Amino acid sequence: MEDYVGMAKMNRPSSAIAGGIAGTAILSLLMILLEVQTRSQVHIFDAIARFVGLPNNILIGFVLFVAAGVFAWPLLFIALEPYIPRGPDPAARGIVFAFVLWLAFVIAGRGSIGWPLIIVYAGLTLLAHLAYGFTLGAVYASLREENVADTA
């Protein structure tokens, strides 16, 4: 891919944040789809608010959620990157990373969701998180500086 090598390269934190933006966009989209598709049974926005520790404030909860998805998790991700299994591909590592995030999310955000809805809640939020991690890693991998040296 000619433009692959020529693409503008960024330093590691900014490429991680770019990955975070892409990942959070996909995650939010999937969460909204989940909320609508399940006809509001899951109350995903409440789950998000519970996850960030503000059970009664959906708007601020959502803002915090986006901030974490764009800045906090991506920076944590590159700090931990060498220690995450399934490398060296950052996208595969991103999946492992996001799985851990999902564990926290599904426990903290569960609220009063009961059987059998919990299956849908757990399954679909899992997929949404894995998509987040994969996108984060993939975008990060294609933007960060080392690639210039790797592919040229």
Added chain:
Amino acid sequence: MRNGWPPTLAVPDGGYLLGGETETENEKPSGLFRWVTSVDHKDIGIMYIVFATATALWGGTDAMMIRTELLTPGAGPWDPVTYNALFTTHGLTMLLFFVTPAFTGIGNYFLPLLLGADDMAYPRINAIAFWILPPAYLLVRAGLITEIIAKALAVIGFSITSLFALQPPGTGWTMYTPLTTQMVNPQIDLMLLGLHLSGIATLLAAINFIVTIFTERSDDVSWSTLDIFSWTMLTTSGLILFAFPLLGSALIMLLLDRNFGTTFFTVDGGGPLLWQHLFWFFGHPEVYILVLPAFGLVSLILPKFSGRKLFGFKFIVYSTLAIGVLSFGVWAHHMFTTGIDPRIRASFMAVSVAIAIPSAVKTFNWMTTMWEGHIRLTAPMLFCIGGIGTFIIGGVTGVFLAAIPIDLLYHDTYYVVGHFHFIVVGIITFAAFAASYYWYPLLTGRMYDQLLAKVHAWLSIVGTVIAFGLMLINGALGLPRRYATYPEQFASLQQMMTIGAFLIFAGVIIWLYNMIQSYRIGPVVMDADVWNLKSIDQFTREWQWFEERLEERRRKIRGE
């Protein structure tokens, strides 16, 4: 460099144009603009496939929600209204927006290669036909889209109640009247318009296939050397040509009944049975429109991994044509319970049973192809063999349903749902997966993860037998379909069915991951003969084309 990642040769092969390769287009813009403006059959084929994947995931989510609802005998987690919407959108999505576009996409990409044509006969119409589909699908699903907007606004503190007016349609994919005429939900009108639009798209694509096969073949491809997949796409397109205009007209009549007081389907007008006749005169050929390309793919791929030529090629072609003709003569087997004249019923039963013969010809030819062959159990082959097995179950249960006395018992029970899923999942979806693996190297220039692919194949086969096999049993025990609630004694069977469905879904996620991840970092294909087809003399046209492309690319890299 880290462990060979990313791969040194990050050059996608085969699937993409470098410009100046077709007569219709000389220069290609890059980026998003390229896709929006492209009239190249390969680009359009890819877009169809991507669209079909997205809709299949959406319709699959519907299916998983149906199965979640049925985990418990009572209503919940969703109410029965939502349940009705779920099986409606599931059915419509899967039939008209997943399978049809998926095969149109595969046909778009590969028919010109198999025919030795430069492109489809009408490249621009081809592009238009594709671009009609996304808006058509959005119309069918419009209620959810407006709800998303409403929800997003609500989070920021605005609430616009009118955005909630469109409720997902709960008509069933058959849209039977008088129910569909009487439901007030305005979303149903949008759905009818969307379906009409999608019919236009399908029709345009079919005309393009027919003209392409008739007029664009290269000199050395005659009718006698036409490959099996092109034969089935030709027959399918012929069926579309006769079936879809009928659906279009019926939809318009329904729309008029709903909005302008016409009486096509009212009790004192044409009557609700008129709808059923019109719908099924389209609807039954439609199921063969879906299954014939799948048959074609199995007939094409199976010999490659059996080390033998397709047994009885001519008979497979004849049976395809026979199915095509007969499929228009059986529609009333969906109406045995409506009280139509027993003599008419009997004749429909006879034709329906007769259609089993050409189908059986195919299965026997497939088995004979494998007989004493050198079988290689790759993922595409696993899907073909699994597909033949599940198709036999689906076909035999279909013969039972074609028998009037049995249909009177099983009509509108889970037996029917089990029967047709052994076909729509068991061979149609399986064949699409087989093709996705078989041609993956050609489409992307990279190889997929073979272990994951086999896991996917086995999950699908086992999941299908569990989920839909148990539906047959549930139906035989008398459980009616299309109810959100059911008697307590069916609970454990229902839960096992759901486990089967989740297995299938897990396989799909593995497939999706494999497709995306291998596209990024799968091993680059160096030798076009990925499947060792040269040794069995089956290195067919599309692979020869691929070999030339790889060679061309190498010359470019070497700077020649």
